[in-house]
Amino acid sequence: MNQPGYKKNLTRCLLLLACCLSSTNAVAAMARVVYPLTASEDADSRYEYDWAVLRVALQKTEARYGPFELHQSTHPMSSQRVAQELFTPGGRINIFARATSPELEQQFLPVRLPIDRGLLGYRMFLVRDSDLPRFAAVRTLDDLRKLSVGQGKDWIDVPILRAAGFNVVEGTNYPGLFGMLSAGRFDFFSRGIDEAQREYRERRGVHPHLVVEPTLLLQYPLPLYFFLRRDAEGKLLARRISEGVEVMIRDGSLNTLFQQYKGASIKAGELQKRRVLHVRNPHLTPETPLSRSELWFNPLTGK
The missing domain is CATH 3.40.190.10 (Periplasmic binding protein-like II)
Structure with a gap:
């Protein structure tokens, strides 16, 4: 047997096997x-x-x-x-x-x-333009509770808002909520700051009488x-x-x-021009990292 040739071929085989195994591990x-x-x-x-x-x-x-x-x-x-x-x-x-x-x-x-x-816990409202005077007159949570709020079925906001005393109307699907608001099934659709504005831009062609309410901000930890x-x-x-x-x-x-x-x-x-109304979120778990200030942004102060 030619030992040098045998060893050389064995080395090549081992290198090839190592490459295959390495490739397999990379894929895995x-x-x-x-x-x-x-x-x-x-x-x-x-x-x-x-x-x-x-x-x-x-x-x-x-x-x-x-x-x-x-x-x-x-x-x-x-x-x-x-x-x-x-x-x-x-x-x-x-x-x-x-x-x-x-x-x-x-x-x-x-x-x-x-x-x-x-x-997401800072909430603006999509409303019908004809209802703007009703919202401009809101000064307290009790005033706002007189108006019905729309939310998606089983959204976490539903038990938060109901615990705070609101009349919550649930919609079965997200796109349908805009039609429900237009049709008067509820008075306002509570949305995150950026959600409300993006949705207004995206939906105003189909729902021309919906506007972003300009005077109120509802806040709860979310x-x-x-x-x-x-x-x-x-x-x-x-x-x-x-x-x-x-x-x-x-x-x-x-x-x-x-x-x-x-x-x-x-x-x-x-x-800064809005009246801020605060409600509790009674559904936060003890593990919520509220003490880590670097994780949270306050849009009212910009920090």
């Missing part, structure tokens, strides 16, 4: 993250910022956790369907973003870092979290996303993204 290490498409219509930009934060958080952690693929589900899902898909092992998504509740935090794995720095499946993949992704968002907080990139997506709406809302 690729994190595939799938978030839900929430509406079949074009006019639905509610979650663009959330997925931008997710992408950057994954990018910030590539050196430690490896490459990733970020995809949107191919079919639109209702909020109920989103939860069902994430709850089901092997479901079509493995992450969603939503205002938190004790039930969500028990059923799924939350990343307890508020994606939008708590901005953290928006990423949620993942409670399995090994979910725990790994939750750890990765948490570490990535923490990096974004420290290096300022979260605030940069926040200002890019939310800054214009905050400025346009002229919040």
Whole structure:
């Protein structure tokens, strides 16, 4: 047997095997993250910022956790369907973003870092233009309670507002809520600062009599979290996303993204000119990181 040739061929085989194993491991290490498409219509930009934060958080952690693929589900899902898909092992998504509740935090794995720095808890109203004088006359929560508020079915805002004494009318789907408001089924649609303004721009062609109410601001703590499946993949992704968002907080990139997506709406809302009405959120869990001031933004002070 030709020993030198044998050893040379053996070395080549081992190197080839190592390359194959390395390639296999690289493919296995690729994190595939799938978030839900929430509406079949074009006019639905509610979650663009959330997925931008997710992408950057994954990018910030590539050196430690490896490459990733970020995809949107191919079919639109209702909020109920989103939860069902994430709850089901092997479901079509493995992450969603939503205002938190004790039930969500028990059923799924939350990343307890508020994606939008708590901005969702500052609420402006979409109303019918003919009702503007009624809202201009509101001075207290008792005044506002005389008007009915619309929300999506099973949204976390529903129990918060009902606990505060409001008459809440629920709609079964998001696009239908604008039609319900136009038809007088309720008096105002309570939305986040940037949501109200974007939705007004997106919907005014179809609902020309809806406007953003200019005098009031309703506020309650409402953290928006990423949620993942409670399995090994979910725990790994939750750890990765948490570490990535923490990096974004420290290096300022979260605030940069926040200002890019939310800054214009905050400025346009002229919040300092509004009467601010506060209500409690009795549904926050003890783990809510309210003591970490760097996680929260106050749009009234700009800090």
